[in-house]
Amino acid sequence: MKILIVLAILAVFVAVTSASGCDKLQRLKVKSQWARAYSEGHDREDFSQAIWRAIFAQVPDARALFKRVGGDDTNSGDFVAHSLRVLAGLDIVISLLDQPEALQAELSHLQKQHDSRHIPDNYFAAFRLALGHVLPAQLGRCWDKKAWSDCFEVIAHGVQGH
């Protein structure tokens, strides 16, 4: 009986730890692949444009959320600035993936910034799908889909707060 309980607890523990995904090695992989994709200067602007166009193509209604920051024209200075701000936030959490305490602090900071904006879950899904297409386009073969989807989940949950 006792052994059964221990086994059951062990089974639950294994299930929980493996289901959470985004382990240490995946985090390192995501970090290094992100650094390459994020790039710099004009390339970064193009990378960001591609992501936002892919988002708006999926959920055109999402543009309304970005009216104040030039969302009607993704080429406008205001929108380029905003889109890079968002990617800079993503850059912070990705680069902190291996510093759990600081990662948590940044995720709750981002959560606070997003809370008041009432962003539906499907917009986060659109962001995830956009990343899932633009990243491999940018990186070619050296892109680990599983690592990204596991770690993006950690990030999205942190920002959404659920």
Added chain:
Amino acid sequence: MTISSSKMLRLVVLLVLAAFCAAQEGRSHCCSAEDRNIVQKQWSVLWHDTESSKVKSGFARLILLKLVEKKPEAKALFANVDIDHPLGGAFTAHSVRIINAIDMAINLLDNQEALDSALDHLADQHHARAGVKKEHFTAFAEIFAEALPKILDDYDNMAWKSCFEGFYGKISGKLDA
């Protein structure tokens, strides 16, 4: 060949106007295309390693701690990001946030319109924090300019100075004091 006095007058007016514009639009006159190139290139050296977040947080942490050493009254402004525990998660994340804002501005140097918009947003964020003063930015600028050449082997003082003057001016532009 002689120039008539009316032509001379027109030339003088034009020159004064040009000088005025140059003073107004400091960035297009200073921070030239080549200056921007140099700054971007020299800055990018810091990010080539995967562990750039350790570099980012460490560097920004040192600068902020130096800032509050120089301007002790500014320390209270960072209370909500737990400056009393500079190695803790909250302050580490905040340090990375600041360095990333600088990184964003540098990477937008060749898109003036977007850069202005980004700096304007940062100005709003600092305006919203009561107690932040222009002199804090002056102190930050001095510390930053002293620190950079310590971590960058290649550092062009004039290029950095001319491009960063515009940054600080804009970010602190909405502060009352």
